[in-house]
Amino acid sequence: MTPRIVELQTRDFSAFAEYLNDHISDNGAEGQPLFQPIARIDCHFAGEKAAGFRRALDVVPPNPGWRRAWVALSGEDRIVGHADLRAHPAPCMEHRCLLGMGVHRQWRRSGLGQRLLNAAIEWAQADQQMAWIDLQVIASNHAAVRLYERAGFTGAGLVQDCFRVDGRQVDYLSMALPVQAR
Incomplete structure (x- = not known):
């Protein structure tokens, strides 16, 4: 079954927090790439x-x-991925936002990341x-970098070490x- 993508509502935040705790546990674990x-x-x-995040x-x-988030729901509304956009902290950057995202280990390389990314991009375009949408990614996370490049993101700078x-x-x-359009 293809997961459906919906905007995260605050009433569903506890399920999101549970998903995100599980997702973050993969960060650099047992051969997984470092993504944070x-x-x-x-x-x-x-x-x-x-x-x-909740506030x-x-x-x-x-x-x-501000922050907006979308989640991918599979089966019995189990969260299997997310994308979020948030305000830059600097007051003169209201025209830009920051992207964050992740996909549950069982759904990686299924196209779900692209669908979540598309939801965030469509919201920003509207x-x-x-x-602009900005992001920072661990440079050695090649799968994530390729996903962003396919979506049209371009490198803006690399900070070594x-x-x-x-x-x-x-x-x-x-x-x-x-x-x-600029």
Whole structure:
């Protein structure tokens, strides 16, 4: 069954938090690529991080601190992927947003990431104020980089040795996608 993609509602946030905790547990584990610059011991979604995400869903764009998210629901409405857009923290960047996304381990390389990415891009294109989607990705996460390139994102800069995670040097790649004609 093909998962359906819906906008995340705050009433469904506890299921989302459960999914995201499971998803983050894959970060750099047992041959999995590093997709967040987070040490293994810190790979969890709870506390202020989760509360801040939840609060941001109630903020209406273009107000500072907004966030929108989409989830992929499979079978009995089990979350198997997500994409989110959020406001840049700098006040003069209201015309840009930041992308985050992930796909459950059993659904990777199924095309679901592209569908989630398309939902986020379509939302940004419908917002006349939004001009760019930005993202940062671990440069060695080649599958993610290819996904973003196929969607039209281009490299905006590479920071070598940006992070030291669990004793490894990690390069960070910034990418951007224009969503309105300039």
